[in-house]
Amino acid sequence: MGPDSAPPQTAEEMAKVEFFLGVDGGGTKTQAVITDSFYRVVGEGLAGPSNPLRVGVERAAAAIREAIDRACQAASIDRGKIAAAEIGLAGVRRKDWRERMRAALSDLGIDTLEVVTDADIALFGATDGGPGVVVIAGTGSICCGRNAHGRRACTGGWGPVAGDEGSGSWIARRALQAVAQATDERGPQTALVQAAYAYFGGETPDELSTAIYAPEMTNERIAGFARHVINVAREGDQVARAILAEAGRELGTAAATVIRRLHMQHEAFPVAYVGGVFVAGELLLEPLRKAVARIAPKAYLTQPAMAPAIAAARMAREHLYAPALAS
């Protein structure tokens, strides 16, 4: 059944319905959806984290299997009915990790199964498969784009030590630096100080330091402070607002770089934004929009066209049919 067919009308046609599986797996949860050929979601399943860098290949594969089985159960179909699957995962930027995950999922019995990065499915979901750019800023940050010739480019995704500019982790670290500077009287006073005590625990600088450097502290937990930085900024704190504005400019630089590398300066296309830090709204979006407008005046900021797991299901279908269509 080709992508442009009409919905099935008869029992015979119904028997030919194909199902596509999309998975969106990250550091906190895994979401699987099953769609039919008409992109209608017929089943959904959730499971724990499946970033193999964080939880290992075995646990990641187990979480993905669990999410898929729940989605199959909800759709009342067997895994064997799945025509193609696309697994989008955090932590698989390296090809060897994608191959290891693919091998770990080979016993699912799904013939056409691809493992791609979470950025790949977010890009597809953001632009509906067309040309455009997606700016992803959650715990980390990455920006990817695709032009009309199908060429792709990404910047960022370097993690908290070497980058992740504009991400939740970056915003939280900047805020902690501002807290240290305010405490030492090196920088301006800010309501971030009290917010940091409330979030990390402690009543003195020493206690705050102890909390930040405790062995159980994680990058995810630090990044969680970004929400509070956003709240403090909304209440008018100038230091917090400056950090968010800088985050927006950093994300704008990332988008501008992708646009330049793909030679899209003179085209009209969506720049979609995805991720937790965008609850900051205009505090972050305004400097991002300005940075994009400077390099590509016809580009426009937008929310993604569809959720990543559904985008993955559509990519699965495209992977199955694209070679035939191209030949």
Add this chain to the structure above:
Amino acid sequence: MGPDSAPPQTAEEMAKVEFFLGVDGGGTKTQAVITDSFYRVVGEGLAGPSNPLRVGVERAAAAIREAIDRACQAASIDRGKIAAAEIGLAGVRRKDWRERMRAALSDLGIDTLEVVTDADIALFGATDGGPGVVVIAGTGSICCGRNAHGRRACTGGWGPVAGDEGSGSWIARRALQAVAQATDERGPQTALVQAAYAYFGGETPDELSTAIYAPEMTNERIAGFARHVINVAREGDQVARAILAEAGRELGTAAATVIRRLHMQHEAFPVAYVGGVFVAGELLLEPLRKAVARIAPKAYLTQPAMAPAIAAARMAREHLYAPALAS
């Protein structure tokens, strides 16, 4: 015997000679020195790391005991001959850690034994106990000062997440960010890229990322890259030079803050600099000097008057006699 006596001439006078112990303990090694009343070093001993935050109280105390015993052996004296000891340690900014270390060392049988921070002994060593400021920038960074009234103030020492601006760890992280930006074409090209591959290992961005985020990677190991950043800067790389200049400005801001907080703007005093990053020389010192000159034109940059372990021994003596002198 008071501090201003002449050296002992007779056997009777020799019998009255007092010995003072100074210890400088950090994340990589512990140095103990024994001096006589005339600040002459009569014995020295080395042992492994004694930062209790890193190695635990037990191992830190064992290293300190080992260094002291070696120093006693070198000086051919018993521990019982030590009139007073000053133990300067990294990782004891919190009072409860200093107290735990003091308790762990109580079985040494030294009556007058104080545990202070490494910054305390560096400050004393930098200014010979007089008014002044010390800027310490090794793996981390901290700046402390003391004015003519004996008031003390410090800024920094917040660790790699919340601060340590201008330190080796900070310089190395900035350099890694510049590497990521150059690789992504977000920032200018720089010789730091090849230097990072050579230091951390790897031949592709993915391999570099994997090396930086490997579980066995430590903040100390990251900070070690700073030496290579300095080499690249010396060879003329503009990105590396800009990072070092910013490090110097950050350390200058720290010094200026301490000077302001101690109301020393109009006085003449030494600003001593200590730590591995200062092998960068004028690339770092020039912006630091300028920042200090702006707030305190009569202050002057200098190397420390004495080594930290020897400073500790002098502090030990001062602690023993100061109450008597003050009364």
